Amino acid sequence: MQTPDPARINSALADATFQAYRDAVIGLPPDVLRVIEKAAAAETNPVARGEFANILKNIEVAERLGVPLCQDTGVPVVYLTIPPEVPLTQGLYDAVAEGVRRATRDVPLRPNVVDPLTRHNTGDNTGAGMPAIHVRPGVRFTVTVLPKGAGAENSSRIAMLLPSHVYGIEGFVVETMLYAEGKPCPPVFLGIGIGGTFDLAASLAKEALLLPVDTMTGFEQQICDSVNKLGIGPMGQGGDTTALAVKVKTAGCHTASLPVAVNVQCWANRHATREVQW
Template sequence: MSIISRDFFVTNIIELIIQSETILPVDTVIALENAWQKESNTIAKSQLAAILKNIKIAREKKYPLCQDTGIFIFNVTIGKNIVINFNINDAICEALRSATETLPLRPNVVHPLTRENSLDNTGDGLPDITFNLTEGSDFEVYVYPKGAGSENMSRLAMLKPSQNREIKRFVVETVFTAGGMPCPPIIVGVGIGGSFDLAARLSKKAALRPLDGMNDFEQELCDAVNTLGIGAMGLGGDTTALAVHVNTAHCHTASLPVAVNIQCWANRRAYKKFI
């Protein structure tokens, strides 16, 4: 069995948080560079150039990619052969508090009613931590900072079972309504099926998926979104979405939940395999 110490874990999570905030994943950088190369709109091309310059400065100077450093989502995978003698939730919160001061991160977490700020990016239910249990000795952590500009534009609909043709319309209308507010070019995550809450989780997971290609249905949705002409930062252009990703789950015979979660161009995520 493998044993992980608390101090080692906390130190690495601090580094992972800082990495997620300052270094955009290569797949997203490549997608933005491709969008810049193909862009025919002069204004959109200049916006994409500014985004790429921003990415370079953030990486070189270890500055946050965006002033909205987001709220944090952690996905932790643990194998049954891993021995953990500390509270992982508490350790992640400690790391997040430390990273908030070190980088620093903007304190974004507030009470929903009083709006009192915790000042350390932690609070009831946040960070959002999901655990996956596996066989063997896996121990991996993904971290995803999620900003409000894109999150606020996300939507969910409980369609009728006969309205499967409305899925495409709902996705496109959601992006159209969002316009430039989620800082396009965006990644669109779509969750279809499950239940009210499961569809939302599916869409979030889809939005955070690496840009490793789209199936035919996803490409169809992406093409439809890009015909809107919203473009980079909502100023018009050829590329509104870098990708559309779809996750599905079986659902009740009387339901057709559909959720759309939008991710901005700052498609931040980082990964650490401890063992």
């Protein structure tokens, strides 16, 4: 087995983080693009069809010019999968932060990350606790970047329902979008986390946004259909499509609890993965 060289690993991870962030803000994953194109073709509302045309043009121009899809390039949410031969050290976290700093400077990205109380901005999208890094074991060494903009994130909600309210999950999701209206730049993708604990439900909801969106279970489709009955439509201007897809992740929870979180994502469900070549 190859003896790990920490400096080489950290350098490769910084490079991969930079590349994944750049990829994520400029282009959309193929499954996300397919869902948007399908909804655009099926839309019957004239105003909504115009909004879809703008969205598709936005996507085309960003890719052709190599510039971000949206001026809000988000806060960095990062997922690492680490194989057994790679030691988990502070150096990995530092390498991810370095990749984010490079992306902020070279893509470039808008410096969005500020201290929650003083509002001090480091200017490079790093700071105390940022980027948010989630680590898990894996066969391959990969880094996934999910940039999260504020418009959609601010519309997200969590609730601690009673176990007897399991049939109220759908209503809570629909209510979340009723309150959100056009603020999260619909049509949206909805990540739903069910179970676990208060914090785990929110984490599951965000991770659900990484699942393939061009297929849904019956439960997910039912929630999606109910959200679309609201008629909020693209950019809140009315139309057939308010939610492009709903994705659900679950975890076991206490017998007396039913945590439910809704992580709202705008039409630009941006994320990208790079393998770390060390």
